[in-house]
Amino acid sequence: MEPDVTATGRTAWGSHTAGEIxxxxxxxxxxxxxxxxxxxxxxxxLPVSTDSVLVAEIAALGAERVADDVPILVLPPLWSGYSPHHLSFGGTVSLEFDHMHRVLEDVATTALENGFDALLLLNGHGGNVSLLNGAVSTIGTAQPDVEVLGLTYFRLAAEFVGEIRDSELGGMGHGGEFETSLMLYLREELVGDGDRPATEMDEPYETGISDMFEGGPLAVYRGFEEYSASGAIGRPDLASAEKGERLYDRLGDELESVLRDVHDRNRS
Incomplete structure (x- = not known):
């Protein structure tokens, strides 16, 4: 599945006619x-499309897992997020915070006119988390008859990632062992050959984030150049397609469970 409007399949929004939707x-x-x-x-x-590719793939996997039992559709991903902290490296396209919030509201408002009972905003980028949580609140307020939810897909791995990872704390960050493994499995042709330079996560505040799956209560803003000269954080050298396949399958299990729960809780 490609992260664009040409995505095909029984759960892909763009594959259907208006009447079918x-x-x-x-x-x-x-x-x-x-x-x-x-x-x-x-x-x-890793390519600049990594977050959009991965969230689209996981969304499609979860939806396909439940499609026999749950009426479900997946829109093409919103491919630009809130990424001002990456701009200094180049290659980054970022929306303004308020603009992106409005885009999410507009997409939800118009798509929900078709009559869905529940909406799940599935996030694939850490910088979108607070914005997405806010959008859940504002969309939910405007759509009182719809169950509105938000979820960052990689956080579904927190319960099982320790069974798969080889890196120590700090090895699963931006472009690290986790994302590189998934990309090696799903889009190997997009992963660069040779060295994978990266810096392990080193947040000076003990109550700050220390890994994709370990984070304290303190929010800190830093440009990414303060963390890494290459733009990558973690241990991508420990990544493998085999790990990526295991992560992909387990993420599918977790998202399937969430989607079934959402469906069951919103049946009349």
């Missing part, structure tokens, strides 16, 4: 998934 949305407990990614640098070995 309305019919799916009208079924009891229908769910609409909106993947939200980014277009930003991911070091010297």
């Amino acid at each position: 309305r019919e799916i949305a009208s079924r009891d407990g229908s769910v609409l998934v909106v993947p939200v990614g980014s277009m930003e640098q991911h070091g010297e070995h």
Whole structure:
């Protein structure tokens, strides 16, 4: 599945006619998934589309897992996110915070006119988290008859990633072991050959974030050049396609469970 409007498959919004979309949305407990990614640098070995590719793939996997039982559609991903902290490296396209918030509201408002019972904003970029949480609140307020939810897909891996990773704390960051493994499995042709220069996460505040799956309560803004000369954080040298396949399958299990729960809770 490509992260664009040409995506095909029974759960892809763009594969259906307007009438088919309305019919799916009208079924009891229908769910609409909106993947939200980014277009930003991911070091010297991963493409700038990494977040958008991965969130689109995980969304499609979860939706396909439940499609026999759940009326569900997945929109093409919003491919540009909130990424001002990556701009100094080049290759990054970022939306303004308020603008992106409005885009999410507009996409949700118009898509929900088709009659869906639930909306899941599925996020694939750490810099989008606070914005996405805010959008859940404002869209939910404007759509009182719809269950509005937000989820950052990679956080679904927190319970099992320790069974798969080889890196120590700090090895799974931006462009690190986690994302590189998934890309090696899903889009090996887009992963650069040779060295994968990166810096392990070193946040000076003990209550700040120390890994994709370990973070304290303190939010800190820093440009990415303060963390890494290459733009990548973690241990991409420990990544493998085999790990990526295991991560992909387990993420599919977790998202399938979430989607089934959303469907069940929104049936009349």
